[in-house]
Amino acid sequence: MWWTPTDSRLHETGRVRPIHRFALQAAALGLTTTILPMSGFAATGNDAGLEGPVPAFARKYNLSCNVCHTREPRLNPFGQRFQENGYQLPGTEDGGTSLKTLLGGPGPLDGATLDEVTNFLAARLRAEVQQSFVRQKTVSEDPDFRSFPNVVNVFFAGSATRNVSFYFETEFAPPAESEEAKVEFERVMLILTNLGRYQLANIRIGKIDPSAFFAFPTHRQQMNPIFPVAESEEFPPEIARIPVLPMAFAAKMFGLTRGSEHQGEEGFSILPFEPFFFNAPATTGAMLWGRPLGELFLYQIGVAQDETAEDEPGVRWDPYGLLRFDFLLGPYTALQLSGFYYYAKNAARPTLAPMGNVVFGEPVDWRRWGVGARLHYRFLDIYGTVIWDDIDDVVFPGPPLTLSEWDTQGLGVSLEADWVIHQNWFLGVRWDFMDPGGLVKLPPLLQGEDPEINQDASLLGGILKFYPVPNVGLYARSHFNLLGSVQFPAALGGDEHPARNPTVISALGVDMAF
């Protein structure tokens, strides 16, 4: 569930700050000191009588991972309720205190409790070897053999007391070639639960994932995403390879930037394939949710903070809302439907760079809405989402840029079907599609007869995963491009379009949680 992939490198391509070597060593030391005691714990066995170690909540409640996951990292309906309830069992609101050690007798600590450390501490280690096949070699696409593990996440999460829970997650990625190592707080949040009465209102504040309750599993519940190979400091951005992640979540707009103030910073160019807004893995903000009328439906409203793309950027508080319905349809069957709306004022600027000179259009408002559905039936888990993006009309100061052609709407679809074939085997099939908006054609002089810029993307993928124990998954995956070759206009370099360049993207990897 929550010790699932998060991808700083993905959602904030490059906005991750390198840290220096000393800090790295400190972090490595820290990780060793956390992981070693945990593996010690693993070696002494856990109470569930399961082979091998199980992560924090499973340890705390003495349960198999599969009580909350269809298969780790994806949450099943019970795990979703556990998450909604601030890491307390659904229906309860005692802060899990009954499982904890009572610290104090009479005196200042009276009533204070503490979990065993392994009950709120967990780590996740991932390693992957990738190989992609491309039509045109724009960057080195040799197999990416990285040090083991590629990514380590350490979590502390749990309920502090009745009505108060917490969640910290750090991510540590050892340096790959040409990259600097980084450690950062992926998500940090304070969770207030069951305010007023059970499930009337809950609040999360901090660095949070707005789409936590959407019917389509969030980023952290996705299999290891395959990161993009892209540079976003300058406009136009260089995109050598698109990432493999739910395309419905992506920005889906060509030709937009975050405004002149961000020029030269990573993230200046908005990458059409980057997860965005409501569907970003983490944004600073707050949200309120609950199920005031019982299990049937959930409401959620929230705000996410960012900067406007105006000449003098100000703080943007993007409001969003979500409704979700849950139905237990019959034997072994649950259906979830949800829809959301997200609004970002002056979020981006249409941008062109004739002859290398960057010229900005007027800032545009951005609206996003989406629907998602998920069906659990016996050992099948099928889910899909369609997400639309819509920006204001594009206005440039004057000709010839006003002659460029823009599409103010983008659409993305992601569909996945997972089949738990056997206790230890999992097979998933996914289709991702994007009909992006944004820049369609450069001004006629530059565009000529060249193909349009906002080409569709469509990938069909398969993943086979083997779980020798519930918390260790070994997998092989391949994603095939369903669409043929198209070039970028000559004025943009004339290379193979990034959405069309890869023919097959494959990976072999391991994903473990302790």
Add this chain to the structure above:
Amino acid sequence: MDRQRIAWLTLSNAALVVLTTGPALAQMPIEVAAYNDRPPVNEQTIAEGKRIYDLSCVHCHGTAGRGDGPVAYFLNRSFGPHPRNFTDGVFKFRSTYSGDAPTDEDLFRSVTKGIPGFMPGFNGLAPAERWKVIYYIKTFLPEDLLEFEPEVVEIVGEPLPANAASIRRGYEVYQQLNCWECHGPGGQGDGPKAPDLEDDWGFPLPSADLTRPSSFKNGSRPEDIYRTIVTGLDGGAMTSFVDMMRGREEDIWHLVNFVLALSR
């Protein structure tokens, strides 16, 4: 910002080191005696029980208590146990004779402590709420099961000191009663019959690893293991030994000592 991050990381990890090397913290014992809060059985408490069931139990046990909630096959795809179908009226963790209904106290204990590996313990529900949800799940049981008050199997005698002689005697009983056929000579669940065991619902059911008492679903105190042996675990592969052992209650206590010795 970087500095802040580093500070955080160092701090949090330092805290961890202190915590992990500190004294092992014992878990709070679970209090089962909750009779003071026991509400009466009536329409209102049963309706309240349904509300709790729909929040806490329905995802596994299903809307009609048939064990067919959406989580069932994900929890256990190819093996037993699956969430219980209450309409079958079969219960594993009883203090009563095989085939009979459990007492309300048995159910209270299962709901409070949970079932290691498969069902969380709901001690986060107030005792009154636990009683109410039990009243509600009893409405799913077959009527004939509830026609008479179930009789509790008497626990005769008391735990014996676990000395060498007792454990040796327990070992003999373990051989005699063929416990090893399922649980294996060393109690690790690897007996010759183990691969073919199935539960009443047709799922392969691994026999328990007796070297890990903390995974025992029915409790791991000597009294609990005594109860497991005499009442059996209905619906699974383990039968009741109450008739076979009538008059040999001391041997059961020796056997209990042997089972507990397996993990030492």
